Amino acid sequence: MSVALLLAIGGLTSVGLYLITARSLSRIILGFSLLGHAAVLGLLTAGGPPGPAPIANQLDGAASANPVPQALALTAIVISFGLTLFLLALARRQQLLSGEDLVEDDLEDRRIRDEEPEAETDQGADAHGTSAEDDDRFAYDLEDADVATGTEAAS
Amino acid sequence: MLPFFGRTSILWAMFSSSAFWVIGVAHVLGIAGAAMLGQRSIRRGLAVGALAPAVAALWAIGRLLQDDAANDPIVSELTWVSGLDLSLRFQLDALATMMTVLVSGIGAMVFVYAIGYFGPKAKGGGRFSASLLAFSTSMLGLVWADSVWTLFIFWELTSVTSFLLVGHKNTDGAVLAAARRALMITGGGGLALLAGLLVLARESGTTVLSDLGPVAGTPAVWAAVLILLGAATKSAQLPFHVWLPGAMAAPTPVSAYLHSATMVKAGVLLVAVVGSSFADVTTWKALGMAFGTASMIWGAVGALRHRDAKLILAWGTISQLGLLITLLSIGTGKAIFAGISLLFAHALFKAALFLVVGEIDIRTGTREIDELHGLARSMPITFGVAVLAGLSMAGVPPLLGFTAKEAAIEAVLGTSGWERWPALIGVIGGAVLTVAYTLRFLLTVFGSTPAPHADLRDDDAPAVADTRVAPRRLAMTVPAVILSGLGLLGYIFIGAVNSIVGPAATELNEKSSVYELIAWPGIKLAFVISMLVVASGAVLGVLASRHTQAAPQPLGADGADRFLDGTLRMARHITYRVQHGSLPVYVATMGATAALAASPFLFALEADHLVLWDTPIQAVLALGVIGAAIMGAFVNSRLGAALTLGAVGLGVSGLFVVHGAPDLVLTQLLVETIVVVGFVVGLGHLGQRFPRSSNIWRNVRLGVAALGGIAVMAALAAASANPSGQPPIADVTEAAVEIGGGNNVVNVVLTDVRGLDTLGEVVVLATVALGILALANARVSGPSDTSGGSAESNGVASDPKGVTT
Numbered sequence: 001m002s003v004a005l006l007l008a009i010g011g012l013t014s015v016g017l018y019l020i021t022a023r024s025l026s027r028i029i030l031g032f033s034l035l036g037h038a039a040v041l042g043l044l045t046a047g048g049p050p051g052p053a054p055i056a057n058q059l060d061g062a063a064s065a066n067p068v069p070q071a072l073a074l075t076a077i078v079i080s081f082g083l084t085l086f087l088l089a090l091a092r093r094q095q096l097l098s099g100e101d102l103v104e105d106d107l108e109d110r111r112i113r114d115e116e117p118e119a120e121t122d123q124g125a126d127a128h129g130t131s132a133e134d135d136d137r138f139a140y141d142l143e144d145a146d147v148a149t150g151t152e153a154a155s
Numbered sequence: 156m157l158p159f160f161g162r163t164s165i166l167w168a169m170f171s172s173s174a175f176w177v178i179g180v181a182h183v184l185g186i187a188g189a190a191m192l193g194q195r196s197i198r199r200g201l202a203v204g205a206l207a208p209a210v211a212a213l214w215a216i217g218r219l220l221q222d223d224a225a226n227d228p229i230v231s232e233l234t235w236v237s238g239l240d241l242s243l244r245f246q247l248d249a250l251a252t253m254m255t256v257l258v259s260g261i262g263a264m265v266f267v268y269a270i271g272y273f274g275p276k277a278k279g280g281g282r283f284s285a286s287l288l289a290f291s292t293s294m295l296g297l298v299w300a301d302s303v304w305t306l307f308i309f310w311e312l313t314s315v316t317s318f319l320l321v322g323h324k325n326t327d328g329a330v331l332a333a334a335r336r337a338l339m340i341t342g343g344g345g346l347a348l349l350a351g352l353l354v355l356a357r358e359s360g361t362t363v364l365s366d367l368g369p370v371a372g373t374p375a376v377w378a379a380v381l382i383l384l385g386a387a388t389k390s391a392q393l394p395f396h397v398w399l400p401g402a403m404a405a406p407t408p409v410s411a412y413l414h415s416a417t418m419v420k421a422g423v424l425l426v427a428v429v430g431s432s433f434a435d436v437t438t439w440k441a442l443g444m445a446f447g448t449a450s451m452i453w454g455a456v457g458a459l460r461h462r463d464a465k466l467i468l469a470w471g472t473i474s475q476l477g478l479l480i481t482l483l484s485i486g487t488g489k490a491i492f493a494g495i496s497l498l499f500a501h502a503l504f505k506a507a508l509f510l511v512v513g514e515i516d517i518r519t520g521t522r523e524i525d526e527l528h529g530l531a532r533s534m535p536i537t538f539g540v541a542v543l544a545g546l547s548m549a550g551v552p553p554l555l556g557f558t559a560k561e562a563a564i565e566a567v568l569g570t571s572g573w574e575r576w577p578a579l580i581g582v583i584g585g586a587v588l589t590v591a592y593t594l595r596f597l598l599t600v601f602g603s604t605p606a607p608h609a610d611l612r613d614d615d616a617p618a619v620a621d622t623r624v625a626p627r628r629l630a631m632t633v634p635a636v637i638l639s640g641l642g643l644l645g646y647i648f649i650g651a652v653n654s655i656v657g658p659a660a661t662e663l664n665e666k667s668s669v670y671e672l673i674a675w676p677g678i679k680l681a682f683v684i685s686m687l688v689v690a691s692g693a694v695l696g697v698l699a700s701r702h703t704q705a706a707p708q709p710l711g712a713d714g715a716d717r718f719l720d721g722t723l724r725m726a727r728h729i730t731y732r733v734q735h736g737s738l739p740v741y742v743a744t745m746g747a748t749a750a751l752a753a754s755p756f757l758f759a760l761e762a763d764h765l766v767l768w769d770t771p772i773q774a775v776l777a778l779g780v781i782g783a784a785i786m787g788a789f790v791n792s793r794l795g796a797a798l799t800l801g802a803v804g805l806g807v808s809g810l811f812v813v814h815g816a817p818d819l820v821l822t823q824l825l826v827e828t829i830v831v832v833g834f835v836v837g838l839g840h841l842g843q844r845f846p847r848s849s850n851i852w853r854n855v856r857l858g859v860a861a862l863g864g865i866a867v868m869a870a871l872a873a874a875s876a877n878p879s880g881q882p883p884i885a886d887v888t889e890a891a892v893e894i895g896g897g898n899n900v901v902n903v904v905l906t907d908v909r910g911l912d913t914l915g916e917v918v919v920l921a922t923v924a925l926g927i928l929a930l931a932n933a934r935v936s937g938p939s940d941t942s943g944g945s946a947e948s949n950g951v952a953s954d955p956k957g958v959t960t
Contacts, residue, residue, distance in 0.1 A: 001875045004768040004777040006868050008810065011781035012803070014864030015788045017746050021739045021856045026793050026838045033800055033830065034784055037807045040819070042871055048882055050769050050814040054900040056892045064900070065815035066882045067891075071904035073819055078916055081826040082923040088830075088837040089927040101838065109736030 012038035036080030190285035197280025205266035212259035246301035249658035254298035264634035271630030290316035333401035344388025351381025390422030407513030443484025448581030450477030455588030488666025493562035555645035590692020780806035797834035
């Protein structure tokens with residue numbers, strides 16, 4: 001096994017990991033692509049040493065490179081391509097919505113984190129309810145809309 | 156006698172062979188029917204719910220009359236994973252048939268009773284009827300179960316359905332706390348039971364309950380302790396009994412059914428069924444008797460202390476269950492027979508007593524014995540029921556409870572060795588207290604004696620007037636009359652009872668077959684003890700009914716609640732630490748964990764199969780790829796990052812060329828071009844620099860990245876050092892040409908061998924394209940002006956409120 005290939009795979013994995021732990025969605029996409037490359041190279045390496053291309057009528061009896069990992073790798077390339085493009089679209093969308101392409105902390109999780117653990121013993125449901133309303137402005141909108149239609153119907 | 160059910164009746168034979176599944180399906184359909192019909196009117200839901208248990212009970216009685224139960228047990232198995240011994244296995248032997256009569260018979264009566272208990276306009280009828288029938292179904296599954304898996308599944312199902320039923324009044328915080336306590340204690344015991352059953356199954360070499368052999372040694376002790384823990388939690392044995400008084404928050408039909416007659420018997424039944432395996436394990440007997448005798452005494456004391464009629468019965472149940480556990484863990488033929496007889500008798504009289512209390516509750520509006528006076532006059536039928544059932548509980552002739560208790564005293568007298576004295580003291584002491592609390596119950600609820608603290612009351616009437624009573628409801632009276640009447644009939648026709656409990660006990664212990672219940676034993680030691688017990692208990696009971704004390708504190712229940720609250724608080728603390736909401740930290744944590752998990756590969760490394768490079772150009776390309784990747788990580792503009800991504804893609808394509816993979820090269824080049832273009836088009840106009848992260852976090856990320864890279868390299872190198880064989884390259888090539896008819900082997904593999912996968916790939920790409928289209932066309936309602944008014948922001952910024960107005 002070639003140490004050069006191993007290093008390339010290890011390097012791609014490292015940089016990929018470093019990038020997908022970033023805040024910026026475009027860096028995460030970059031990291032994903034690099035990890036994809038590492039995986040494809042890894043597949044190929046695991047399949048055996050290099051050799052002539054597996055084209056039967058041009059081999060003249062010589063042993064070719066292992067074709068099976070290549071077939072698997074093709075699928076991997078295409079799928080990671082699809083994933084990358086979809087993530088790009090998501091990043092674009094996020095950027096249109098917020099002006100940035102940053103990954104925000106999960107609101108639900110942050111609410112759990114911000115809750116005072118001691119205060120919530122018996123009044124757990126209440127504390128939950130109020131904080132949900134505080135965080136979720138959309139809920140207010142819905143309520144307002146309901147009230148509005150209600151008064152309209154009444155009048 | 157029954158020509159339709161005659162022994163030779165083909166109809167009966169046909170029904171019997173498939174009845175097992177018919178009854179199961181009938182129950183499941185009944186749950187759905189009860190849920191739907193009960194939604195409109197609770198009475199209809201309950202009436203439908205009563206059908207399936209009634210059929211099951213009649214069928215079981217039919218089997219008992221035919222002697223099929225003992226001679227011809229029905230076994231039914233539904234294998235899930237045969238290699239793992241995972242199957243739903245049921246066996247309907249004599250014991251299971253007897254339990255079916257109790258579970259389904261009392262179940263059907265409770266359904267009828269509930270029609271009277273709930274007014275016609277009660278809410279939540281669908282939920283209640285369906286839950287009650289779901290419980291009945293689970294309980295049937297539990298008594299029929301013949302494999303450890305089946306037993307455990309239905310055991311837990313009874314816990315869950317019991318939770319739903321106890322918490323039926325789901326707007327009351329105290330009720331919900333009680334339901335939660337019951338679920339947590341019985342559910343926790345269920346986990347101990349599972350562990351114990353697994354140990355038992357492994358030691359005994361089978362998961363089939365009826366095939367379990369004797370076990371011994373340290374694992375057997377563990378199994379004994381764990382299984383007894385499960386039984387003690389379910390059967391509310393000290394110190395796990397705290398959930399049972401709380402569960403009295405349930406509607407009384409539920410308490411009558413679950414908390415006296417059936418569910419709490421599950422633990423007793425478990426001790427009976429697996430007890431023979433532990434015949435040689437002293438821990439089993441000692442721990443079982445410790446649970447049993449302690450609960451017997453403490454439960455009876457509790458019944459003497461409480462002033463709520465329903466709680467008196469609940470504590471009495473704890474005591475009676477203790478007696479059953481004691482007898483069954485003694486395990487001799489005589490004790491097993493006495494235990495099973497008492498189990499039968501107890502189900503009848505205790506269910507009847509609960510029905511009485513429920514009726515009193517509904518018709519007078521209270522269950523406090525201080526507020527109930529002279530019901531003997533105003534509720535004569537209920538009084539009669541209570542006397543019959545109560546005296547059966549106290550063990551007074553001529554009632555079934557008397558013969559069963561006689562058998563129990565005989566069994567304890569018949570023991571030898573260390574268990575004799577603890578058992579004697581427990582059983583006789585418990586029996587005296589039982590007579591006492593029964594008498595106190597009857598006197599204080601039905602008697603017209605003025606309340607002892609009458610002078611403290613506001614109204615200055617010296618003798619308290621009888622409690623006002625609402626009119627009788629037939630649906631409540633009939634089941635109570637039947638159940639208590641059976642106690643008397645059982646004594647008169649003692650032979651019939653013997654033919655039910657005898658085979659059931661023999662199923663558990665062959666030596667039980669020689670014993671039978673005797674209506675009138677004559678003046679023997681057990682009888683003398685029994686009469687002394689009744690006499691001293693009566694004195695104690697009369698004294699206790701005159702004596703007033705404040706309602707006792709719920710000892711232990713608050714402790715259980717504190718423990719549960721503490722557990723929840725701890726869970727919240729852990730969540731608060733672990734679930735912080737930051738995606739990068741989650742990813743880093745997962746990456747580091749995966750990398751550390753790969754560390755064993757470091758020890759499997761070998762250097763001799765490694766070469767520096769396959770061709771020098773490979774080394775150059777590899778260096779280029781690494782360099783471009785690192786540049787991509789540290790370049791500060793998005794455009795630059797996109798370009799380095801392209802460079803990495805090119806380098807990887809070059810590596811494919813070296814490796815001999817032309818198809819990959821072509822695909823990679825095409826893909827890479829589109830990705831770079833997409834990057835530039837999609838995000839390039841952002842143009843800003845990447846946000847900077849803190850130095851500490853940066854170092855953590857670098858550490859995780861280094862770990863991950865090392866782990867992948869180590870795993871690959873170690874894996875290639877130990878190949879499992881040579882790849883069949885020549886065979887694949889030959890097959891591609893001859894079968895696939897193509898020279899490009901990779902293409903043949905993709906289209907011929909994994910054609911479906913390739914189709915799936917196409918579907919994925921099409922889905923991605925659709926998703927991108929949807930995202931691109933979606934309207935933007937956020938701060939769209941920050942995007943600089945670029946051509947992409949073609950979505951019309953619209954205010955969601957604008958739509959509603």
